[in-house]
Amino acid sequence: MEYIGEHTWAGELGRIAVITAFASALFATIAYWFSQKEPDTWKTWARSAFWIHALSIFTVVGTLFFMMANHYFEYDYVWKHTSLDLPAKFLFSAFWEGQEGSFLLWMFWHAVLGLVLMYTARNWEGPVLSVFSIVQAFLTTMIMGIYIGSYKLGFSPFILIREMPENIGLPWTQMADYLQRIPGFMDGSGLNPLLQNYWMTIHPPTLFLGFASTLVPFAFAIAALANGDFKSWIKPALPWAFFSVMILGTGILMGGAWAYEALSFGGFWAWDPVENSSLVPWITMVGGAHLILIQRNRGGFLRSAFFFNIISFLLVLYSTFLTRSGILGDSSVHSFVDLGLSGQLVVYLLFFVIAAFGLFIYRYRTIPKPKDDETFDSREFWMFVGQLVFFVSAFQIIFSTSVPVINKLIGPEGWISILEHPMAPPGDPISHYNSLQIPFALILALLIGMTQYMNYRSTKANAFARKIVWSLGFALILTILVSLVFPFGFINSLLLFASIFAIVGNLDFWLRIARGKAAFAGSSVAHMGFGMILLGALISNGQKEVISQNDAYIHKDFPSNENLLIHINDTVEMGPYQVTWTGERQEGTHRIYTMEYLSQNDQGEWIKDFTLEPFINMNERMGNNPEPATRHYWDHDLYTHINWADLRTAEEMDEGWQEIGEFSIGQNDTVIVDQYFAILDSILLDVQEGEDPGHPQMMLIGANLRILSMDGSQYKAVPILAIHQGQTEHFDATIDELGIKFHFEKVDTESNKMVMKFSKRDDEPPFILVKAIIFPQINILWIGSILMAIGTLIAIIQRIRKQKAS
Amino acid sequence: MKKTHILLIILVAGLIGAIMATFSDASTYADFDLARSNEGQQFTVVGYLDKEAPMNFDAQQTLFTFTAVDKSGKKSKVIYPQPKPQDFERSEEITMKGYHTDTAFVAEEILMKCPSKYNEQNKMAGNEDSYTE
Numbered sequence: 001m002e003y004i005g006e007h008t009w010a011g012e013l014g015r016i017a018v019i020t021a022f023a024s025a026l027f028a029t030i031a032y033w034f035s036q037k038e039p040d041t042w043k044t045w046a047r048s049a050f051w052i053h054a055l056s057i058f059t060v061v062g063t064l065f066f067m068m069a070n071h072y073f074e075y076d077y078v079w080k081h082t083s084l085d086l087p088a089k090f091l092f093s094a095f096w097e098g099q100e101g102s103f104l105l106w107m108f109w110h111a112v113l114g115l116v117l118m119y120t121a122r123n124w125e126g127p128v129l130s131v132f133s134i135v136q137a138f139l140t141t142m143i144m145g146i147y148i149g150s151y152k153l154g155f156s157p158f159i160l161i162r163e164m165p166e167n168i169g170l171p172w173t174q175m176a177d178y179l180q181r182i183p184g185f186m187d188g189s190g191l192n193p194l195l196q197n198y199w200m201t202i203h204p205p206t207l208f209l210g211f212a213s214t215l216v217p218f219a220f221a222i223a224a225l226a227n228g229d230f231k232s233w234i235k236p237a238l239p240w241a242f243f244s245v246m247i248l249g250t251g252i253l254m255g256g257a258w259a260y261e262a263l264s265f266g267g268f269w270a271w272d273p274v275e276n277s278s279l280v281p282w283i284t285m286v287g288g289a290h291l292i293l294i295q296r297n298r299g300g301f302l303r304s305a306f307f308f309n310i311i312s313f314l315l316v317l318y319s320t321f322l323t324r325s326g327i328l329g330d331s332s333v334h335s336f337v338d339l340g341l342s343g344q345l346v347v348y349l350l351f352f353v354i355a356a357f358g359l360f361i362y363r364y365r366t367i368p369k370p371k372d373d374e375t376f377d378s379r380e381f382w383m384f385v386g387q388l389v390f391f392v393s394a395f396q397i398i399f400s401t402s403v404p405v406i407n408k409l410i411g412p413e414g415w416i417s418i419l420e421h422p423m424a425p426p427g428d429p430i431s432h433y434n435s436l437q438i439p440f441a442l443i444l445a446l447l448i449g450m451t452q453y454m455n456y457r458s459t460k461a462n463a464f465a466r467k468i469v470w471s472l473g474f475a476l477i478l479t480i481l482v483s484l485v486f487p488f489g490f491i492n493s494l495l496l497f498a499s500i501f502a503i504v505g506n507l508d509f510w511l512r513i514a515r516g517k518a519a520f521a522g523s524s525v526a527h528m529g530f531g532m533i534l535l536g537a538l539i540s541n542g543q544k545e546v547i548s549q550n551d552a553y554i555h556k557d558f559p560s561n562e563n564l565l566i567h568i569n570d571t572v573e574m575g576p577y578q579v580t581w582t583g584e585r586q587e588g589t590h591r592i593y594t595m596e597y598l599s600q601n602d603q604g605e606w607i608k609d610f611t612l613e614p615f616i617n618m619n620e621r622m623g624n625n626p627e628p629a630t631r632h633y634w635d636h637d638l639y640t641h642i643n644w645a646d647l648r649t650a651e652e653m654d655e656g657w658q659e660i661g662e663f664s665i666g667q668n669d670t671v672i673v674d675q676y677f678a679i680l681d682s683i684l685l686d687v688q689e690g691e692d693p694g695h696p697q698m699m700l701i702g703a704n705l706r707i708l709s710m711d712g713s714q715y716k717a718v719p720i721l722a723i724h725q726g727q728t729e730h731f732d733a734t735i736d737e738l739g740i741k742f743h744f745e746k747v748d749t750e751s752n753k754m755v756m757k758f759s760k761r762d763d764e765p766p767f768i769l770v771k772a773i774i775f776p777q778i779n780i781l782w783i784g785s786i787l788m789a790i791g792t793l794i795a796i797i798q799r800i801r802k803q804k805a806s
Numbered sequence: 807m808k809k810t811h812i813l814l815i816i817l818v819a820g821l822i823g824a825i826m827a828t829f830s831d832a833s834t835y836a837d838f839d840l841a842r843s844n845e846g847q848q849f850t851v852v853g854y855l856d857k858e859a860p861m862n863f864d865a866q867q868t869l870f871t872f873t874a875v876d877k878s879g880k881k882s883k884v885i886y887p888q889p890k891p892q893d894f895e896r897s898e899e900i901t902m903k904g905y906h907t908d909t910a911f912v913a914e915e916i917l918m919k920c921p922s923k924y925n926e927q928n929k930m931a932g933n934e935d936s937y938t939e
Binding site for chain 1: 808809810813816817820821824825827828829831832833834835836840848849850863865866867868869888889890892893903904914915
């Protein structure tokens with residue numbers, strides 16, 4: 001049968017490209033390996049194979065992108081992630097919204113980096129690209145979507161909806177014109193509104209470039225281990241290791257910026273498992289890069305350098321497993337939907353862990369180590385201590401994040417059942433991680449400030465003390481001054497000092513001791529940036545102030561007083577502001593709430609200061625999501641978001657009555673209803689006889705109610721119940737002056753009472769619940785992020801120049 | 807003893823400390839019965855909303871109360887001292903982190919799982935029954 005309107009050529013092209021990418025990657029692995037021994041025969045083959053692989057990956061990416069841009073909704077991936085009304089600028093976000101697209105993004109970067117290495121790695125090209133190719137071969141199978149027997153290998157983005165397993169054999173798949181007949185195919189499901197944000201256009205590609213870049217030092221390390229050439233990989237791997245640190249770090253912080261701007265949890269970091277699993281490889285990569293640096297500058301700790309560089313890539317694989325296998329399902333809000341790839345992911349992870357560690361352990365004894373013991377007064381010793389602190393910090397984060405995995409292993413239904421009850425992630429993750437990570441941050445910041453003043457091999461105590469004393473003293477004074485404005489507890493005060501010292505120390509070292517030489521700029525600026533990130537995070541988080549306090553108080557552990565209720569056009573006090581909710585409007589899928597902030601001028605008058613418009617993104621398919629609005633100042637941010645709003649449409653609210661309750665009343669009874677007395681004075685009965693005597697055609701029962709209000713005024717209401725040929729009908733009685741309504745529900749024949757429903761006019765004006773937080777000094781964090789990236793970049797450029805010169 | 811060995815011992819101590827900290831801070835997946843018999847202790851209960859039972863959101867106090875049914879079918883009143891989550895009625899599954907008091911389960915955090923997109927696709931094609939999981 002010929003289906004009408006399908007663009008099957010696109011899917012076929014995509015699939016052929018995927019298969020080609022896989023086959024050429026496998027071939028490149030082998031050819032590159034042999035090219036080390038016999039470059040004449042193999043090198044051209046190997047290079048061609050990797051080029052074919054890279055071009056195939058680009059074709060897959062291009063084809064999928066073309067399909068999405070042209071709305072080929074017969075394809076599952078296109079239908080699920082785009083829609084006709086999706087603005088073109090969000091097409092990229094849609095591309096990597098799903099697992100298949102983000103795997104492609106990752107592979108795309110591997111291919112690009114591989115091509116760069118092909119022309120820059122010189123005699124390392126063979127083994128390094130061999131490692132690249134085998135990783136790519138494994139990854140390509142993730143988007144293959146072919147059956148081997150009954151096992152499905154990978155999940156193809158080129159599958160038609162009618163080919164989805166759950167649709168096979170359904171009647172509509174037999175219609176040649178199903179695309180024209182079924183309205184659902186005219187438009188796609190659309191992109192998750194949370195991802196319709198410009199950060200989502202740049203954060204994932206940066207993050208995935210960061211993930212991909214960890215493969216470079218890994219490949220160098222594996223190549224070195226395999227060939228037994230343990231030292232010469234250090235030189236070419238060094239700039240790559242720092243490149244990875246820079247890109248991955250930037251990608252993670254961009255994710256934080258997105259969360260701060262678009263998500264409503266109120267902050268830039270929530271220790272969510274998905275965030276953690278991208279942070280941990282960065283931490284170990286920082287360790288790996290610094291250990292390479294020690295080896296390059298002075299020698300020593302070579303085994304650790306191998307270990308850290310290997311484990312960073314393995315942790316990227318592990319985090320891929322965590323976020324894509326569905327194992328985090330209960331504990332993370334933004335992990336991927338399980339596509340049934342978990343088995344495959346476990347196999348890949350185990351393959352690379354066993355192969356890499358097997359090789360490392362096999363070579364361990366032969367890796368050279370320094371003959372002399374390390375000395376306490378050398379720079380490299382304390383740098384090494386710093387990397388160990390990083391390692392423990394990374395371990396703590398990944399271990400806690402792995403609670404669902406631990407459950408699978410030793411939980412009651414796990415492999416080896418040790419735990420009686422399944423273990424759940426910490427109830428309050430933020431305080432769990434903060435309390436454990438702050439001491440690590442504290443030690444690291446002190447080391448970062450201190451080691452600059454030390455020399456490799458050995459440091460003279462006097463000279464060291466003379467150099468460092470100025471920045472220590474200055475940092476102490478600054479800490480005291482800051483503490484006057486922002487008082488902290490003991491451990492946080494120590495962190496405050498340590499982070500200020502890290503900034504001051506590096507600045508002082510660079511400007512005074514290194515005399516502002518460009519050669520020292522990179523590391524000083526990057527370390528200052530790191531100190532500022534810590535400082536900004538500490539102040540903005542530790543001193544954040546929820547200004548939307550209401551006066552409800554239930555219990556000290558109940559955080560129910562952090563939302564302020566504002567009626568429409570009402571003005572309430574909120575911290576230093578008076579806030580008015582002036583109205584709401586709908587723009588596309590956004591329900592926007594206009595809030596005017598007034599502040600007091602010097603004369604004590606309240607004048608309009610600014611307007612914030614937080615909104616709720618209305619999306620039927622994916623749920624409604626509030627997005628905050630933030631007012632930025634140089635020294636603080638005011639963050640506002642709608643925590644609750646009545647989202648009913650105008651028609652839904654038109655009814656205007658709110659049922660209060662039900663009551664039963666007998667003749668001459670007096671019942672208290674809400675704030676009124678209701679007295680049933682009499683029952684009125686009207687029976688219309690039908691043709692058949694004894695069987696009335698229609699019966700009307702009226703309850704003659706007298707209503708007494710608190711001020712003594714009396715009202716009459718006669719709700720009627722009509723019974724007509726077994727059908728009942730109700731005629732409600734309304735008292736407009738009081739805005740109340742009675743509804744005659746039924747006659748309870750057992751107790752001989754009338755059952756009434758009582759409603760009040762819904763006259764409460766609309767209201768919203770608002771949460772507003774002041775984050776002081778959050779800009780220090782963002783400036784620090786930028787400085788860290790710039791500093792690392794300077795260091796990389798300096799290093800490449802130096803290597804070229806030598 | 808070499809200095810690197812001292813570092814190694816400190817490192818191992820740090821790693822063990824990290825493991826212990828995780829185990830002591832970790833919560834436990836439980837049903838309401840277990841949570842009720844250990845009042846005040848932190849638990850994570852996975853369940854779903856009892857749509858028959860009344861649900862009340864007191865906006866003045868920012869207090870949301872509802873009834874949830876856990877995976878073993880036990881019901882409990884749940885108090886959530888936060889604004890009622892958007893689309894709460896649509897949730898398929900709710901993960902509640904908190905503790906039980908003598909009267910109700912106090913949820914400090916709620917995660918909701920909403921119907922997946924696969925459902926929608928099948929509804930679109932008019933095959934609601936074909937969704938199996």
